[in-house]
Amino acid sequence: MMRFKPSLLTLALIAAGASMHSYAADEAATDKTAKDENIEVIQVTGIRRSLQESQSLKMSSSSIVEAISAEDIGKLPDVSIAESLARLPGVSAQRLDGRANVISIRGMGPDFTTATLNGREQASVNDNRSVEFDQYPSELLNRVVVYKTPDASVMAQAIGGTVDMQTISPLAHGEQTIAVSLRGEMNDLGSLNSGSSDTGYRGSISYIDQFADDTIGVAIGYARMMSPNQEERWQAWGYPDLYKHIDNGQEFYNANADYNGVPGEAAGFKGLGGAKPFVRSSELERDGVLAVFEYAPNTTFHSTLDIYYSKFTDDQRLRGIEIPGAWGTNGGLVSPTVSDGLMTAGAINGAEVVIRNDVNKRDADSLSIGWNNKFNINDNWNVEADISMSRANRTDIGMESYSGTGRGTGVGAVDDLGFAYNGKGGYVFDHNLDYSDKNLIKLGDPLGWGSPLGANTQDGFINKPEIEDELKSFRLSAEYVLDGGAVRSVEFGVNRTNRDKTKLDKGYYLTLKGYDGSANYTMAVPDQYLLAPTSLDFFGMGNVLSYDSLAFYNDGNYTETDVADVDLSRATNSWAVQEKVTTGYVMANLESEVFGIPLTGNAGLQAVHTDQSSDGTVATVENGLVVLTPRTAGDSYVEWLPSVNLSFEVADSQVVRLAAARTLTRSRMDKMNANLNYTYSANPSGGMVNWSGNAGNPELRPWLARQYDLSYENYFSDQGYFSVAVFYKDLENFVYDQHTDFDFSTLFPQGPTDNPIGDVTQPQNGEGGYVQGVEASVSVDFGMFADVLSGFGTVISGSYNDSEVKETPTSNPTTLPGLSEKTLNATIYYENSGFEARISSRYRSDFLGEVTKISLQRENVNIKAETVVDAQIGYDFSESGIESLYGLSVQFQVNNLTNEPFTSYTSDDQRLVRDYQNYGRNFMLGANYKF
Template sequence: MFQYKPSLLTLALVAAGASMYSYGALAAEDAANQKAEDESIEVIQVTGIRRSLQESQATKMSNSSVVEAISAEDIGKLPDVSIAESLARLPGVAAQRLDGRANVISIRGLGPDFTTATLNGREQASVNDNRGVEFDQYPSELLNQVVVYKTPDATLMAQSIGGTVDMRTISPLAHGEQTIAISARGELNDLGALNSDSTDKGYRASVSYVDQFLDDTLGFAFGYARMQSPNQEERWQAWGYPELDYDSSKPNVLGGAKPFVRSSELERDGFLVVLEYQPNDQFHSLLDVYYSQFNDQQQLRGIEIPGQWGSGWANDGITAVSDDNGLVTQGIINNAGVIVRNDVNTRDADALSIGWNNKYIVDDNWSLEADIALSKANRTDIGMESYSGTGRGNGNGATDTLGFAYQGDGRYQFTHDLNYADPIVIKLGGAFSWGDPVGPSSQDGFINKPEIDDELKSMRLAAEYVLDSGAVRSVQFGVNYTEREKSKLDQGFYLTLKDYPEMLTVPAKYLLDPTSLAFFGMGDMLSYDSLAFYNDGNYIETNADSVDLSRATNSWLVNEEVTTGFVKANLETEVFGLPLSGNIGLQAVHTDQSSDGTAATVNALGKVEKTPVTAGDSYLEWLPSMNLAFEVAEDQVVRLAAARTLTRARMDKMNANVNFSYTETPSAGNPNWSGGGGNPQLRPWLARQYDISYENYFADQGYFSVALFYKDLENFVFDQHSDFNFGELFPEKSGNPIGDVTLPQNGNGGYVRGVEATVQLDFGYFVPEMEGFGMYLSGTYNESEVKETADSEPTTLPGLSEKTFNATVYYENSGFQARISSRYRSDFLGEVTKISLQRENVNIKAETVVDAQVGYDFSESGIEALYGLSVLFQVNNLTNEPFISYTGDDQRFVRDYQNYGRNYMLGVNYKF
């Protein structure tokens, strides 16, 4: 790899234990030489933001691949409140927010499906429906470094087309000293408690302990982090924007809306244990165990208002008062019926990761490595809808005259006449005829109960042979085997009051103080504890999969067995007088995949018939890679990289489910069978990617880099028509057994390309009077073209923002610390939750999120009694940036406008 020349300052950081352990990169002989280096190094105290930036820069400099890194300011102190937010500040990385917090990421314009997450080099199971890891599941307090690999090498077992995010825990032996660190922060949301059964206050707390025993041959680290974080939200949500009176010559008008307020309390507990043993220079063993438990409780209350799409069944239609450039900006909904919603969402999830790594140096030339790991994740959701209104079914009960006016930012303000907080006026029951599970208009609510289980086991055996001379420094080779099983059980139930068909006055014991909907003009609304009402057995439940064809094919099981053989030659030589380092390698990846699912259809009685289905496929792919670094001048390097990369298909697309219909006498030219489903034979996305970058490291805490990348996508996944042999499932049926189904399939590819630039400056390096001031800036431009066929229009890639910018300006001196950070992301296609907790892609508007913090470290105060104590004040979402999604190309057609407010945190840290 690129052999940069570290200064005394950088070496001091390593000696102080700031370096983090990487299983795939740290050679065993480094530890043997460390003690000799420690004795000769003058220890220079570097802390806080500058320490983090210097460590990250050192990682980027020394890695043979193109990487970005985040390092902890100190033990248990990564620079942001979550891993996802820290990642979003890196060049070429962008985060998507969920409920106000950064959640999943895109790398170089490719969405979360194209990103792989590892912990200490091992791929992680995920709690979502696919492979993408939700990074807010990992407490930042338990991680010491995160490295993003933008180019792979042959020893990177979990590569992906977008990139690989490797989260790393501490090495207690490399840390080198006994340390105990504790932290606590109080948290406040400035929107206040929007629901009476919620809170706007929370806290975060953590404790870390690192020690060494048996003459520094045994190391131990323990960490625990707890978070109880409040989140409040005012959400404007629209159904859509049809033409007024369904006439294309008329302007668009609000089709309907479901505005609500959401209060949530996120609780997360994380545990980390690391045990490290190195009795001599030859043998090294490390065991790490990580566990997190995640619980999110959300109360959602609002009023659903059918607009133009409710004409004829919920109201008498809209009278337009004014319109502007094709949009009705003011109008009246006449004789309007609405539905009052008291909904609840809960999520219980946990993740477990266990890894055991052993290295043994046989002699001067040979070393061996064995690694085994287990990663498990499971999730149980509840998404409950509880309905109330003035009468049961369409056209019954008291109505209202609703005025509405466009506010210019996508939201609407309403006027009304009814008192929606009056329990005499608003009663439990289905105000609209949305479903008939046990009788006419008998859907009084709905509850979704999906469950996800994901288990991933891996084993790696590897060896390295060091050559005595020549351009090839060493050769690494081995085999990695993984088994993964992921399942989804999707359960949903229609809810009907036991007193049906009567509407029910909310019993007093469930009533809560009214919830204010003043943010869109509807005043107070009736609020009650709907989950407690459900848990007390007040509803009749009807399983949706007995009457809903799509629900019957939402559950699945996917199995994968992947065997990867790899070889990598590490290079170190000169070319035309320029030092050259890097590697050339090859992976052979064999995959055996299968899925258990269901074939479902509706019989003549209107009931769903289900038949088990199992299918799968196997394949072999060859993945060459090359990473070269030329030191064109002192501390200046040009990197060239090329690779063929692979990202496995979404697991919810690989299921064997199919729903279909059978017609004994179809119309001319049409098949007897038709339907749609998943594809257990779906192959991975593949790409050939090329990178060139220039990096200039002019100081320990200063560098400039620019990079160009091109990803030639060999294929992409599209929903396409295909033939399916239904005769194998239903041989007793007459007619042609070959039917037409719509399945996800590998289609044509395209490209993603872009440019990245980064500059990191310590102003004191140029002007001594500005010692302590610095900044970190980066920007990325991406573009793509992917087509289903050669003649089709380009497809918008999920997760691709054309432009992203990040800026951090800081001051750190004499114990004082201040920082303000901003991240910008242009419009992109993102994945969000829709009805029944299903996922869909929507257009998300550009956003700029700003965070800030100030603090003081009393270790530099001269007060001995306060040594190790520091205080910190943080503000997240300082400018109260909303999250906005819209439909079509007109950004006035807002689907979601989510206002989260600001979160304030005040805390203390103590290390001794």
């Protein structure tokens, strides 16, 4: 048994009414010992309380874990769960629109992470399984635990790790509490778009109580957020190799080897293919509701019902200019200045641009319901039954509205643009035309991007994808406690999970309803939709015409053409995937000694049976139209997952942990679809030959890995510890897009069969590789060294990761998505006499991240290293001696203090900036009141 001397730590947790949570469910029980005994309780609050409880959770777990605990009701240390998680050793976050959104654990990207709420797997609003953590209000969560090693009782395993978000236990809390918080928020970039706001607020209220002699507990919470977000964004089309051409004595450069049939000369350097800079203003609106009901009438029965609901709306307005460069139709670039193989300055003569007034709007909601029941039959037998449902829905609108000086190329006014590389995030331009002039800039298709109703008739585009995800689960388990021996108890049980996820992906070309068929038809923006011009001075293009494009669309001013009717790939973007997973497990909990060294831990085995299927579509083009055929396919299989976790107390409060397991992460659901689009050519006899196409893979198997962990943890004080860990993950397989032979006679058994085998590109389970790393963390309260340092402390962690994954034994290594070679987190804090201050920094090196591309699809790009700094100061009036202010605390917080940009780049040259996003700083001032 662990002999850690808890003293102050244990007393603090008793005073707080905190409970130790197991992974599978809340093990909380009201501890009345402190009430019955005459103990002087030392009250610890604020940052130190949070660190103490996190340390206690880490120490007492049988697995290797990291934890975050709330300082008080509704007061997790950051404004979002993802940002809090990103401060943990081996954990890093990727930002989306300025906020932490998804996480990677130990170099494994979001696809390899599972999220649970009170031990139950959560449905997700994105195209895959990974949870977007900004959907969960931090004010409604009590703690978050990251499990880096699994045991056999963990039903939601993942190769990277499992993040368990935990709500409060009202019976364990032990007292009536009402907590209210309110914070105002402001972004220092100001309101970049007309009609947007740079101010917002966050508020929450929580109520916790106990009834019927502490046998019934209730916790209810509500949190609301109206958060502004502003962004100055540079985007490049790309950086092609240039060719030099001469036309009428003018030397110019573009990406075409031939220009008007005349071969060009390779220039030997790269240039700007085109640019799409814009400003974005968004307002995030989120409402979250939590309710927990506990019933424990006696020591033999404990029942908990928890309900969580979140509604999230992100309304974005984007305005900017698309500027064709080397990929343009006007000839290309002139007057080059070249530095180290890159055109860093030059001009675009006769430039035609597109003015963009776009809208991105996302409405998402999540609902989770769980009912857990525990029965202590006698001293030897415990039984547990758990039933749950998690559901997530998402509806997006991604609208593009185009305007310019004319319909089609070579029609309207042109401009001569100069440009120069700014050294950090793209190019700065100079111009001559007034792009905010409503008499110059008209609605239409300036560059001929599409022809749904004739030449140059794509005047806009709208995407309307919808996601529905539902996950139902039932678990029945039992534990038999032995009376003696090395095996303390044996657990066994079964879990059944049914999951259904669908995506309906619709997109439409937009053509002005008044279009009369003439080649140069344009329309002035009606006055009722005009807004104040938007400034693009951040990259030198002045003001642009701005209008309410969504209102213009909603009023019926566009004709819509379904892109799926004419685009083969778009016709197979919708899908449905179903999974039925049955998991049986047995696990022995160990407690013994080895050569006088106390040993605890567990060893177990899971048998996982999966039955998966998908409903999709087979699509081809015949006579210029897309022809669809329904298709359903799937597979079933069994995987065996052994695991062992051992903890040795090698010295007083010093623990060595060993862990080994075979783990799985289920494949991306958007790659498991049964869709297939194909083309073919006919031979003279009428048979079909040369089949080729692209497909999903409903038979795709999960990622599998054998992982090994070793850690050393030294808990040298109630408020301090040091730990170091090494890990190795042997990936048995990995998923790649591969060319495979596909038998088309399985789809068309009555069709031509003279050559039914075709070449199809689809995701397949290929070769694996490894991920390995080392991570270390230290938490120190400087007051242990000298009284003058009392209240000062620090938490520092870092990790180093390395991987090698190959598609085939002889291929080059593949970059693993989400893997940063180095991460470093540091927090310095001061807390004394009610005053509280902290500054936190998180760094992650370059990594391959997933972002949104055209038509709201996803792609992997290189993300530049970043360091994000946040700061907070506050005062708790409970320490002031002013009785009327007891329970009141105030805080001032700055997020992104150093205004760190988010930058992605192409190839391995960081000068080739694909996307540069400047978010500014967010300031928050608020108060909490608890009574």
